[in-house]
Amino acid sequence: MINKQIVIKAVSTALLLSATSVVHSANWLMLQGTEPQGAAERAKVWGFIQPEYQQTDGTKLQAGPWSGQNAQFNLIAPQRQTDSTFNIRRARLGVRGTGFPLDSKVNYFLLAEMGNNGITRPGGGNGAVRLTDASITLNHIPGARIRVGQFKTPTAEEGLQAIHVFDYVNFTNVTGQLMMERFFNGDGADTFVTPAGDSGPGGDPNLANGPVSAFRDIGIQVFDTFKVSDWEHSYAVMIGNGNGIARSDNDDNKDIYLYWSSELIYGGKGPRRDSLKLFVWNQDGKRTLTTSGAGEYDRTRTGVGVTFRKAKYRAAAEYIEGEGMIQNGTDGGAKPGSASNVSGTTASVNVATNGEADGYYLHFGYAVLPKLELDIRYDVYNRVTNVAVAERTFDTTTLGAQYFFNKKTRATINYEMRNAEAPNLPSSAPPNQILDGIDDLLSLQLITIF
Amino acid sequence: MRNILITMCLLLTTLAALPSYAAESDKPFADERIVLQISDADPFKQTLVLNVANNLIKHYGPDKVDVEIVAFGPGLRLMFNDNVNSGRISGLSDSGVKFSACKNTIAHMTKLLGEAPEINPNATPVPAGVVRIIDLQNQGFKLIKP
Numbered sequence: 066m067i068n069k070q071i072v073i074k075a076v077s078t079a080l081l082l083s084a085t086s087v088v089h090s091a092n093w094l095m096l097q098g099t100e101p102q103g104a105a106e107r108a109k110v111w112g113f114i115q116p117e118y119q120q121t122d123g124t125k126l127q128a129g130p131w132s133g134q135n136a137q138f139n140l141i142a143p144q145r146q147t148d149s150t151f152n153i154r155r156a157r158l159g160v161r162g163t164g165f166p167l168d169s170k171v172n173y174f175l176l177a178e179m180g181n182n183g184i185t186r187p188g189g190g191n192g193a194v195r196l197t198d199a200s201i202t203l204n205h206i207p208g209a210r211i212r213v214g215q216f217k218t219p220t221a222e223e224g225l226q227a228i229h230v231f232d233y234v235n236f237t238n239v240t241g242q243l244m245m246e247r248f249f250n251g252d253g254a255d256t257f258v259t260p261a262g263d264s265g266p267g268g269d270p271n272l273a274n275g276p277v278s279a280f281r282d283i284g285i286q287v288f289d290t291f292k293v294s295d296w297e298h299s300y301a302v303m304i305g306n307g308n309g310i311a312r313s314d315n316d317d318n319k320d321i322y323l324y325w326s327s328e329l330i331y332g333g334k335g336p337r338r339d340s341l342k343l344f345v346w347n348q349d350g351k352r353t354l355t356t357s358g359a360g361e362y363d364r365t366r367t368g369v370g371v372t373f374r375k376a377k378y379r380a381a382a383e384y385i386e387g388e389g390m391i392q393n394g395t396d397g398g399a400k401p402g403s404a405s406n407v408s409g410t411t412a413s414v415n416v417a418t419n420g421e422a423d424g425y426y427l428h429f430g431y432a433v434l435p436k437l438e439l440d441i442r443y444d445v446y447n448r449v450t451n452v453a454v455a456e457r458t459f460d461t462t463t464l465g466a467q468y469f470f471n472k473k474t475r476a477t478i479n480y481e482m483r484n485a486e487a488p489n490l491p492s493s494a495p496p497n498q499i500l501d502g503i504d505d506l507l508s509l510q511l512i513t514i515f
Numbered sequence: 516m517r518n519i520l521i522t523m524c525l526l527l528t529t530l531a532a533l534p535s536y537a538a539e540s541d542k543p544f545a546d547e548r549i550v551l552q553i554s555d556a557d558p559f560k561q562t563l564v565l566n567v568a569n570n571l572i573k574h575y576g577p578d579k580v581d582v583e584i585v586a587f588g589p590g591l592r593l594m595f596n597d598n599v600n601s602g603r604i605s606g607l608s609d610s611g612v613k614f615s616a617c618k619n620t621i622a623h624m625t626k627l628l629g630e631a632p633e634i635n636p637n638a639t640p641v642p643a644g645v646v647r648i649i650d651l652q653n654q655g656f657k658l659i660k661p
Contacts, residue, residue, distance in 0.1 A: 103598030104558040166556060166589070167628055169597055 100172040112158040113514040121504035123148030128498035131399035144189035155180040183277035215283045219301035219324030224280030234508040238446035238459040239424025246278035252358030253415035271413040307350040320350030362418040364390040379430035391420030420449040440465035453489040474513040481506040545581040550656040556589035563661040587617030587644025596633040608637040617644030
């Protein structure tokens with residue numbers, strides 16, 4: 066069990082270390098929050114485009130009240146209207162720099178999303194260009210840089226790292242379900258009558274009430290990096306709204322984030338620098354529901370992991386656990402808003418407000434050629450482990466390849482072999498019959514960074 | 516006797532008119548003398564000018580090439596003490612590369628910043644960067660602006 070005290074002690078130790086000049090490898094805190102001193106542009110325009118194609122076999126639900134209908138997990142996000150589609154997954158445009166180049170102590174970062182995903186079309190709804198990052202960093206206090214605004218939280222590695230250098234198309238189950246937060250008004254327990262409309266309490270089938278968190282929050286962060294011999298130690302302490310992006314808080318509670326990493330630098334520079342990094346983090350907050358299951362609930366997430374990159378070899382592993390506000394799938398595995406075959410129930414998204422979950426992933430990559438990398442990843446996610454009948458386990462093996470046309474443009478192909486089960490129920494039980502229908506997923510993605 | 520005196524006067528006058536390399540340069544045996552100008556705000560130019568200096572040292576050898584980097588205008592940022600390239604500047608300085616920082620630009624930046632910028636200790640302030648370049652050219656230095 067990861068102890069928040071361990072994270073606190075690690076962060077405190079960092080404050081005692083002396084700071085020396087550092088070069089930032091896969092140090093996402095520094096790469097995203099700061100600019101090279103004395104050598105940054107006033108306004109550097111940058112961005113990337115990610116068109117892609119994804120498909121499953123489109124297997125329908127095999128059991129339950131929505132039997133024969135589309136399975137939520139076999140439809141392609143965010144609209145989930147089909148099992149195969151081309152899409153502009155991400156299209157981001159940003160600007161970063163110093164504003165006043167003579168003063169290296171102040172830098173900014175601004176980024177907007179115009180692609181088709183859970184940021185711009187939550188739950189597949191109406192689209193909007195959305196601000197993903199807007200921050201100012203003050204570098205006046207030695208050992209304590211201050212970043213204010215909306216930016217990535219110092220938590221899970223898949224979320225914290227820059228998405229445009231991510232080795233895969235889709236996140237692991239543990240990151241995608243436990244860390245990519247969706248926000249709801251209720252826990253989904255209410256029952257609604259269809260097709261005429263809703264007659265149950267609450268009034269809607271508990272759809273997301275805003276964009277996904279995109280691993281970001283709005284708040285203030287204190288952080289820095291210290292070089293000791295060949296090691297680079299980093300810490301971050303952040304306080305944020307805990308209510309997602311591009312909107313203000315919805316209650317008086319704030320999330321606290323603690324992060325520590327120690328990185329042994331082998332060589333190179335930039336996000337693909339050779340290094341061995343160990344990291345640990347913790348997020349502590351509360352969420353407020355206003356409809357079904359109204360009340361305040363704790364939401365805690367903790368993780369520990371390692372990344373490795375040297376010459377042709379890459380590897381990563383992370384273990385994450387969570388308590389409270391566990392996103393718990395949809396009724397019968399159906400697309401939210403779908404009317405069931407019997408009793409007129411509308412499928413809702415469910416939240417296990419007092420649930421517990423955990424998961425991990427292992428990733429290995431090998432650059433067989435300078436322009437070709439092969440990747441394999443295995444991830445496991447155990448959801449609602451504290452309620453036997455409700456527990457669900459997801460395991461996925463992803464085979465991948467990346468071809469680099471140049472260092473700014475690459476193509477990625479992934480094949481995800483997906484499995485899921487209700488481990489405490491017999492195989493003949495409807496949940497297992499439903500989960501037996503989860504298809505493998507093929508995805509192809511192209512990205513160019515400018 | 517008078518002819519010998521006139522000849523000696525002419526000889527001394529000619530010697531006095533010759534460029535005094537030994538007086539200005541501490542590399543009397545250098546085959547090449549190069550002054551590199553950086554006056555751009557582009558951060559890429561900072562890396563480029565240091566790369567050029569390094570390549571010159573590598574090619575000719577530290578004793579066979581006399582290199583001086585003169586920074587003025589927006590290029591003076593390279594000579595800030597907190598510049599991310601300060602480590603490279605120290606290394607090049609150890610190899611004999613000289614760095615000059617324009618005092619006129621320092622004065623202007625002081626007005627903009629409200630305080631004097633901290634200059635890299637490896638850099639020598641000169642009254643005017645462009646005048647320094649002209650003086651070096653008059654001494655036989657070749658000007659390169661990467």
